[in-house]
Amino acid sequence: MSNQKNKSLPTSFLIVTAKWIWQTLWKTMMSQLAPSSTQGNYQRPSSQFRHSVSQKQDALYPSEQGRYRLYVGMGCPWAHRTLMVRALKGLENAIEITIVIxxxxQGGWVMAEPSENCQSLKQLYQLSQSNYQGRCTVPVLWDKKTKTIVNNESAEIIIILNEQFNQFATNKELNLDPEQLHNDIEAWNEKIYHNVNNGVYRCGFAQTQSAYEDACRGLFKTLDAIELHLExxxxxxxxxxxxxxxxLFTTLIxxxxAYYGLFKCSIKRISDYPNLSRYVHDIDNLPNIKTTYDVAAIKQDYFGNLFPLNPSGIIPL
Ligand SMILES: N[C@@H](CCC(=O)N[C@@H](CS)C(=O)NCC(=O)O)C(=O)O
Incomplete structure (x- = not known):
């Protein structure tokens, strides 16, 4: 017993050393996962492929049935936006999907099955642009004909899906961006993107206490305001x-x-907000919406793959 005691290092030395090593590794991994400002605020890189699809047949990317494919990850809220609009408009036969995992x-996304002879999303980005150096994110709207990425910004892909494929849509009357509501939609988007959609990431990827608190207070202030509006x-x-x-829905679901626990968005749950809960339930019960996401994949993607935030990889029940 006393021999064993003599062999062990002083506890405080162990703690200080282990903390220093772990925090240095954590900061290095976080800077790869989530670029941040000198104050520790998460800074999301901007998407680089920003073309559109047009109904003009001489356009670079003309609207055609079966020509385009969406690459999506089932855990990803940004990809989920595109799956929702595809389902709401009834574009399942016009635009195919390929799921990446x-x-x-290695980090990053890989193909469940090889696609365009690529094993990973990175290879697909490089097929489109050989010198591509940016992040390889989902969603991707892919043109099978020219083998190029049309667009990799979800906010723009959903506008394209809403507007440019009506001749192939089974629900073509549905317009999710009508002219008379456009300014209102844009005003909500602006507020919700920074504080809620990206706000949860600004909480989870914050590298300092003040960056986290700033993001978390902004997030709940906005959720409180939406709760009141939904009354x-x-x-x-x-x-x-x-x-x-x-x-909004793809973040709330x-x-x-995920965000309440893993990203420390923990002042309240959505289930603590009666109006937001009713709102999520209503949208969730629209036709086909439940087919657009997978709760097990969400939990697996966030808790299982964001290693610096959950090194044990344990998925909560
Ligand atoms: N601005 C992009 C963001 C997409 C995004 O960040 N997707 C994440 C998955 S949730 C991703 O693919 N991340 C991989 C990476 O950053 O390397 C959009 O809205 O389309």
Whole structure:
């Protein structure tokens, strides 16, 4: 017993050394996962492929049935936006999807099955642009004909899906961005993107206490304001579902299962907000919406793959 005691290092030395090593590694991994400002605020890189699809047949990317494919990850809220608009408009036969999965050891997304002879999303980005150096994110709107990425910004892909494929849509009357609501939609988008959609990431990827607190207070201030608004409104812009709701829903549906715990968005759950809960339930029960996400994949992607935030990899029940 006393021999064993003599062999052990002083506890305080062990703690200080282990903390220093772990924090240095954590900061290095976080800077790869989530670029941040000198104050520790998460800074999301901007998307680099920003083309559109047009109904003009001489356009670079003309609207055609079966020509385009969406690459999506089932855990990802940004990809989920595109799956929702595809389902709401009834574009399943016009635009195919390929699901990518997170690679546990290499980081980034890999193909479940090889696609365009690529094993990973990175290879697909490089097929489109050989010198591509940016982040390889989902969603990707891919043109099978020219083998190029049309667009990799979800906010723009959902506008393209809403507007440019109506001749192939089974629900072509549905307009999720009607002219008379456009300014209202844009105003909600602006507020919700920074504080809620990206706000949860600004909480989870914060590298300092003040960056985290700033993001977390902004997030809950905005959720409180939306809760109040939903007292007298079915959706954000009244009684019509719009792109603003699509963008909010994909964050809310992940909130209690992932962001509340993993990203420390822990002042309240969505289930603690009666109006937001009713709103999520209503949208969730629209036709085909439940087919656009997978709670097990969400939990696996966030808790299983964001190693610096959950090194044990344990998935909560
Ligand atoms: N601005 C992009 C963001 C997409 C995004 O960040 N996707 C994440 C998955 S949730 C991703 O693919 N990340 C991989 C990486 O950053 O390397 C959009 O809205 O389309």
């Amino acid at each position: 997170p690679s546990v050891n 007298n409104n079915i959706y954000l812009c009244g009684d019509k579902l719009t792109l603003a709701d699509v963008r 992940r909130f209690d299962v």
